Amino acid sequence: MILVFMEKREGKIKKSSLEALAEASRRAEELGQEAAAVVMASELGDESSLKAQGARKIYWLKGEIFDSYSPEIYAHNLSELIKELKPEAVFFAATAMGRDLSPRLAAKLCVSLASDCTQIMVFDGALVFVRPVYAGKALLTLKLKTKPVMATLRPNIFPLREIKQEELPSAIEIIEKEISGAYSGAAARVVEIVKEEGAELDVTEAEVVISGGRGMKAAENFNLLRELSALIPRSAVGASRAAVDSGWIGHQHQVGQTGKTVCPNLYLAFGISGSIQHLAGMSSSKVIVAINKDPEAPIFKVADLGVVGDLFQIIPHLKEELKKALAE
Amino acid sequence: MNILVFVKRVPDTESKIRIQADGKGIVEEGLNFIISPYDEYAVEEALRLREAKGGKVTAISVGKEEALLILRKCLAMGVDEAILIKDTAPESFDGLKTAAAIASLVKKRFPDFDLLLFGKQSFGADNAQVPAMVAELLGIPQVNVVVKLIIEGQEGVAFREIEGAQEKVVFSLPAVISAQKGLNEPRYETLKGIMAAKKKEIPVIPLEELELSELFLNPGIEVIKLETPPAKKAGRIIQLAPEEAAKEIVRFLREEAKIL
Numbered sequence: 001m002i003l004v005f006m007e008k009r010e011g012k013i014k015k016s017s018l019e020a021l022a023e024a025s026r027r028a029e030e031l032g033q034e035a036a037a038v039v040m041a042s043e044l045g046d047e048s049s050l051k052a053q054g055a056r057k058i059y060w061l062k063g064e065i066f067d068s069y070s071p072e073i074y075a076h077n078l079s080e081l082i083k084e085l086k087p088e089a090v091f092f093a094a095t096a097m098g099r100d101l102s103p104r105l106a107a108k109l110c111v112s113l114a115s116d117c118t119q120i121m122v123f124d125g126a127l128v129f130v131r132p133v134y135a136g137k138a139l140l141t142l143k144l145k146t147k148p149v150m151a152t153l154r155p156n157i158f159p160l161r162e163i164k165q166e167e168l169p170s171a172i173e174i175i176e177k178e179i180s181g182a183y184s185g186a187a188a189r190v191v192e193i194v195k196e197e198g199a200e201l202d203v204t205e206a207e208v209v210i211s212g213g214r215g216m217k218a219a220e221n222f223n224l225l226r227e228l229s230a231l232i233p234r235s236a237v238g239a240s241r242a243a244v245d246s247g248w249i250g251h252q253h254q255v256g257q258t259g260k261t262v263c264p265n266l267y268l269a270f271g272i273s274g275s276i277q278h279l280a281g282m283s284s285s286k287v288i289v290a291i292n293k294d295p296e297a298p299i300f301k302v303a304d305l306g307v308v309g310d311l312f313q314i315i316p317h318l319k320e321e322l323k324k325a326l327a328e
Numbered sequence: 329m330n331i332l333v334f335v336k337r338v339p340d341t342e343s344k345i346r347i348q349a350d351g352k353g354i355v356e357e358g359l360n361f362i363i364s365p366y367d368e369y370a371v372e373e374a375l376r377l378r379e380a381k382g383g384k385v386t387a388i389s390v391g392k393e394e395a396l397l398i399l400r401k402c403l404a405m406g407v408d409e410a411i412l413i414k415d416t417a418p419e420s421f422d423g424l425k426t427a428a429a430i431a432s433l434v435k436k437r438f439p440d441f442d443l444l445l446f447g448k449q450s451f452g453a454d455n456a457q458v459p460a461m462v463a464e465l466l467g468i469p470q471v472n473v474v475v476k477l478i479i480e481g482q483e484g485v486a487f488r489e490i491e492g493a494q495e496k497v498v499f500s501l502p503a504v505i506s507a508q509k510g511l512n513e514p515r516y517e518t519l520k521g522i523m524a525a526k527k528k529e530i531p532v533i534p535l536e537e538l539e540l541s542e543l544f545l546n547p548g549i550e551v552i553k554l555e556t557p558p559a560k561k562a563g564r565i566i567q568l569a570p571e572e573a574a575k576e577i578v579r580f581l582r583e584e585a586k587i588l
């Protein structure tokens with residue numbers, strides 16, 4: 001069995017967890033095994049999406065205690081479940097929560113962990129993982145010698161399954177589990193989630209990232225990018241470090257080595273030169289379009305479409321063209 | 329407060345990474361090594377806490393003899409003591425191994441610690457594993473990717489970055505905290521600090537002295553191969569009047585990239 005931790009935020013299962021589940025079910029099929037999901041929450045919620053992504057069983061650790069996150073309490077209860085089920089592998093999405101919880105759990109079970117994987121294969125009946133290291137300047141292919149095999153999967157990389165309704169197995173087993181004894185140690189607890197105003201979608205979760213660099217010249221010009229973002233569904237505004245350090249936009253928007261790693265379907269770069277540290281965070285985007293007035297800008301080396309020109313002249317026209325295209 | 333801060337020696341982030349002929353590691357020759365960028369925020373936070381509350385800061389690194397250089401930098405920034413856990417093994421990309429060494433040292437030498445500070449992720453391994461693993465091995469709370477930290481007595485409040493928001497987390501000491509950019513602005517070394525750091529003795533503890541179990545001595549990760557990612561093939565570059573350029577971008581997105 002490949003067990004996948006399903007992260008819930010505001011009562012909803014995260015898309016990146018569904019992606020991890022989809023990948024688990026593909027690899028499980030190859031191994032002649034099954035994929036199962038584990039949900040920790042007072043309410044189970046959307047079991048049909050778990051079924052659609054290939055879960056054959058859902059383990060539901062039920063309890064209000066799970067409605068606010070605590071790495072210690074989560075890891076304790078998950079480890080009890082894992083000791084009982086003895087899965088072959090445990091997958092997490094490499095989200096803020098997945099990357100916080102998985103190493104704690106791995107240490108509890110005395111196993112090594114493959115972080116932030118971008119490809120998973122099966123060789124000779126064993127799972128093999130590929131992950132970027134050195135900020136994407138090298139790719140590491142690895143095997144884990146400890147059991148269960150544990151990995152986090154980078155969001156936006158692994159495709160969801162598109163299975164037709166009639167091909168879905170009719171029943172999915174839901175196994176409700178009582179929580180196994182309270183955690184007795186000291187635990188950190190989330191008491192509040194402080195939302196950033198106007199930022200519905202994080203750059204790591206967006207399908208389109210619209211980023212600005214020093215070429216944006218001023219904080220208020222980022223409104224131009226926000227206006228573009230308002231037109232494009234599931235998009236978010238990103239930035240280079242130069243823009244963040246100038247105080248034009250918050251650090252949570254920074255893409256790059258000391259910021260976030262993104263791999264959206266489309267990365268639009270406005271006035272970003274394309275330093276090696278910036279590329280580290282975005283060069284694996286599926287399509288890159290860069291607008292820069294310097295024809296020698298290094299960003300053009302990774303761009304699928306490079307546009308030499310003044311962003312301030314291009315953006316107004318781009319807005320109009322996008323409106324037209326999206327209205328059709 | 330008795331604070332320990334953990335720093336790793338890593339290749340300069342600007343370096344060009346070359347892979348060894350056997351495909352199992354990187355070529356270190358010709359690389360410039362630095363303290364992993366996030367670890368500087370951890371050192372700075374340790375110093376600020378000591379300045380506000382008194383106590384002592386010890387910087388610790390696990391690695392080769394060469395890591396003494398980054399420990400000297402920490403001393404020059406103002407930490408009181410530094411210790412090297414000498415591990416001559418090449419980069420294993422396995423956080424558990426490092427975490428076990430750190431946890432063992434803390435248990436043996438610093439049973440009365442208050443706070444362990446880390447970077448959120450080391451450049452190179454890019455794991456974000458060691459802090460949470462150490463917290464688990466010591467049985468203490470963890471807060472990772474912290475952008476704001478407040479300590480009052482034995483209680484702490486930390487703000488940690490998550491997708492599109494921050495989590496406000498309460499915890500009690502002793503605890504593990506890992507630093508995210510934004511936590512503070514790291515200071516520069518002073519000339520006086522650099523001079524003093526030169527004279528300071530840095531104890532070196534061989535890994536063998538930590539009496540780690542077999543399980544932790546051998547990495548649980550088997551490196552099959554390390555390679556440079558395939559170069560992206562260059563795209564098209566256009567230079568048109570603004571209106572035409574905008575039209576071309578939208579056409580490209582619809583017809584070629586099939587995005588809109």
Ligand SMILES: Cc1cc2nc3c(=O)[nH]c(=O)nc-3n(C[C@H](O)[C@H](O)[C@H](O)COP(=O)(O)OP(=O)(O)OC[C@H]3O[C@@H](n4cnc5c(N)ncnc54)[C@H](O)[C@@H]3O)c2cc1C
Nearest residue numbers: 213214215240241242256257258259271272273278293311
């Ligand atoms: C340890 C370390 C970590 C780092 N981490 C990061 C990171 O995470 N993310 C990151 O981004 N950087 C990071 N950096 C910084 C990085 O080295 C660069 O300094 C930074 O990315 C530059 O940002 P920029 O491209 O916006 O600015 P610049 O390099 O100044 O480029 C601005 C570009 O805008 C173009 N331009 C100007 N005006 C216009 C206009 N009107 N129309 C069109 N184009 C225009 C210019 O031609 C130029 O190419 C890091 C550096 C270090 C040392």
Ligand SMILES: Nc1ncnc2c1ncn2[C@@H]1O[C@H](COP(=O)(O)O)[C@@H](O)[C@H]1O
Nearest residue numbers: 334335390446447449450455456457458
């Ligand atoms: N070899 C090491 N020596 C000391 N600290 C380390 C070492 N490796 C990792 N760390 C600490 O753990 C943090 C996270 O590292 P990692 O889990 O490798 O991404 C780093 O920022 C350091 O603070």
